[in-house]
Amino acid sequence: MDRHLGSADAMCFACHPGSVGRRSFFAAGAALLATTVAAPQARAQTAERPATPDAALRALMEGNARYVANQPRERDFSARRASLAQSQHPFAAVLGCADSRVAPELAFDQSPGDLFVVRVAGNFVTADGLGSLEFGAGVLGTRLILVLGHTSCGAVNATVDALRQGNTLPGNIAGLATAMKPGIEPALAQTGGDVTRRALVANVQYNVRRLETSSPILTDLIGRGTLAVKGGIYDLATGRVELL
Structure with a gap:
């Protein structure tokens, strides 16, 4: 903050x-x-940031293409550190999984100060996470929230197994499955395709809808056209992000 x-x-x-x-x-x-934005350095940073939800999404996907091609932009992190100590102006927020293999700043080839990241195993909306995303959008001015799932997600797989087989998960891990159940359970009743893939997609889409409808602050910004909520899947093997 x-x-x-x-x-x-x-x-x-x-x-x-x-x-x-x-x-x-x-x-x-x-x-x-x-x-x-009073400082000249902050004004320069703000002028360069994507100003619309579409531009923010485009910046993320262009960065992901660079990441996949292993052609990231060159950066001098020390040059920007002083201005970031004074203020932050992230253009997008990411609700991502805590998985150590998924680092949003790397996956989208962005620098410190560009992304406002909330992470929890299973990339689902919590009360604290929602408050953070409201702060990012309403105060810091993020133009986009991307709910980012990923392949081979242990939290999704554990929830699927618990729902299908009645597995008892230890400690507070059980709470993750309980929180993810509303988004994943309907996918288990469907037929065709891989159930894990269906659950992965359903979990992302469910949390996109929650962000679009559960917060008056976010709903207001979406209605004004200054914020959008999107979903995507990060492929661990290729690094490519697929928008849903």
Whole structure:
């Protein structure tokens, strides 16, 4: 979270999302953005960032193409570090899996400060994750949220096995399967194709719908055309992201 968040309302929202209304939230966001873009370096960064949901998605997919081709852009991380210490202006958010083999900044060939990333095993929406994504979109101005699943997802496979065979998962891992059940269970009743693939796709699509409909903050931004929510699958073997 940006250390320049000087508004009491915004700080309150960050700690207690339900404690302020949308009007106060967006007012706090506007104040934050006005403050953080004051420095010339921040203005230069903001000018370069994709300004629309379509442009943000295009930037991600172009970056993924570079990643797949093993032709990433050259970067001098130290040159940008000072400006990022003052503010952040990510253009997209990613709700991804905690899997160590999937690193969004690498998969989309983006630099620090470009992506606002929320990760949990199984890439599903949690209350804390939703609050983070609301902050990213409403205050930091992300134009896109991408729900990113991936092949050979252990959380998805464990949920499928638990639903089909009644497996008892240990500890809090069982809570992951319980949270993912509403998105995955309908896919098990379908026929044709690979059940694991169906479950993987269904889980991503379910969480895209949740983000589109469960948050008044996100729904408002989507209605204004300043935010979009998309889904995709990262292939571990090739590194390619398939949009759903």
